[in-house]
Amino acid sequence: MNAALIKEQFPILHQEINGHPLVYLDSAATSQKPRAVLDAVQRYYEWDNSNVHRGVHTLGSRATDAYEGAREKVAQFIGAERTQEIIFTRGTTTSLNLVASAYGPAVLEEGDEIVITPMEHHSNLIPWQQLARRTGATLKYIPLQPDGNIALEDAEKMITDRTKIVAIAYVSNVLGVVNPVKSIAEIAHRHGAVMVVDGAQSTPHMKVDVRELDCDFYAFSGHKMCAPTGIGVLYGKKHLLESMEPIEFGGEMIDDVGLYESTWKELPWKFEGGTPIIAGAIGLGAAIDFLQEIGLDAIHQHETKLAKYATAKLSEIEGLTLYGPREREVGLLTFNLQDIHPHDVATVLDASGVAIRAGHHCCQPLMRWLKASATARASLYLYNTEQDIDRLAEALVQTKEYFG
Structure with missing residues (x-):
């Protein structure tokens, strides 16, 4: 694939920031939108707008x-067997909360277990904390290896016959590790537990097949994969979704309403109360067309190549600490530069037109594991090039000089 040609299709990327051409390296927070998606949303509002x-x-x-x-x-x-297994939500956070609120209380009792990892985004941690508090269940963590990876033998130890839910990110939004969710799902199922996968950082970057993974629930957001904000997806196996009660009630999700009792529509609509995110869903469909035309395998190969180049480039900078495994499949690099605060690093880089993320990345337990209050993060996507990495490296060297 030709990233430079692909970049031409993203209007926002053709601007100057502080007198420099924009280098956008924050796609893990949100991706930019190609003209095809912008046109699809505009066409809906101009020609088809209706409930x-x-x-x-x-x-x-x-x-x-x-x-x-x-x-x-x-x-x-994503390889779902049926369209009824696709629930439109506001995003990954809403999808994971839906599972925790609609499925969790029905299956958990005091003494049961929920198993996650310390690398989870808050959206895949706090809902399980709250569920454990409400039900008396125990929240357990699979420990991380020194490089941030998960060892399957540790998963085997943590997942027991008392485990009812295992919830893990496919790709860490800080470490860039790709977790062995298929193997962990096999372990979970042997013990009668369900596997919940946070796919926010995997779905935009690699081919996903939920049936091959054999996960029971899979959540992701549209805005990280070239679609509009405010649209997300919860995939769930049909028999599990059918067993769950909705948690939002009102128009569109009902079958029949009486004065004292009501019944719900069949899947997927019983979980989509109220006017849905119509334009967002249409934009997501256009984004999927766009990504499939390029090819997820090609995107993944491009990012893997870029990640290798970026790892080598940043490793040359004296005083830069790079977190996570040296070999990585996704274009996500988290680092700190000497004793300069990540917010200061990001501010100086922005003065050079380079946009990165700084902070705890909604992963405060992981920051404590890294012994860092915050980090800087450069995240790549299909429109990034080696020249973008060169600009990042140059700006980081200038940042060191700026702070003496």
């Missing part, structure tokens, strides 16, 4: 077809 599943007029029919067509694209994109 879905309600009006029988032409606009309503077109909007419904586009919305449900996006659901079909999502199902195909």
Whole structure:
């Protein structure tokens, strides 16, 4: 793939920041949007804007077809068996909270176990903390190896017959490690537990097949994969979703409403109360078309190559500490530069037109494990090039000089 040509399709990337051409290295926080996605959303609002599943007029029919067509694209994109297994949400956070709130209380009792890792994003940690508090369950952590990876023998020790839920990120948003979720799912299932996968950082960057992974739930966000903000997906195996009660009630998710009792629609609509995120879903469908035209395998290979180049480049900078494994499959590099605060690093880089993330990255337990209050993070995507990495390295050297 030609990243320079792909970059031409992203209008926002063709601007100057503080007098320098923009180098955007914060795609793990949110990706930029190609013209094809922007056009799809604009077309919906200009030509098809209507509520879905309600009006029988032409606009309503077109909007419904586009919305449900996006659901079909999502199902195909992640290898789901049925479109009923695709629930549209506001994002990964909402999807994980839905599982914790609608599935967790029905299966957990006092003394049962929830197993996660210290590398989890707060969105895949706090919901399980709260669920454990409500149910009396025990929250357990699979320990990390020195390089941040998970050892399967540790997973074997932590997951027991009392374990009901295992929830792990496919890719860490700080360390860049790719976790062996398929193998962990096998361990979980041997003990009768379900496997929940946080796919926020994996879905945009590599081919995902939920049936091959044999995960029970899989959550991801559209805005990290070239789609609009405010749209996400929860995949769940049909029999599990059917066993769950909705947690939001109102229009669109009902079958019949009486004065004292009500019944719900079938999947997936019983979990989509109210007017859904129609434009977001349509934008997500357009983003999937865009990514599939390039090819997820090509994107993954490009990022792996860039990650190798960036690791070598940053390792040459004296005083820079790079966290996570030396060999990485995804383009995500977290680091600190001498004793300069990451926010100061990011501010100086921004003066050179280089956009990176600084902070705890919604992973405070992991920051404590790293013995760092905060870190800087450069995250790459399909529109980044080796020249972008060179600009990053140059700006980091200038930052060292700036702080003496």
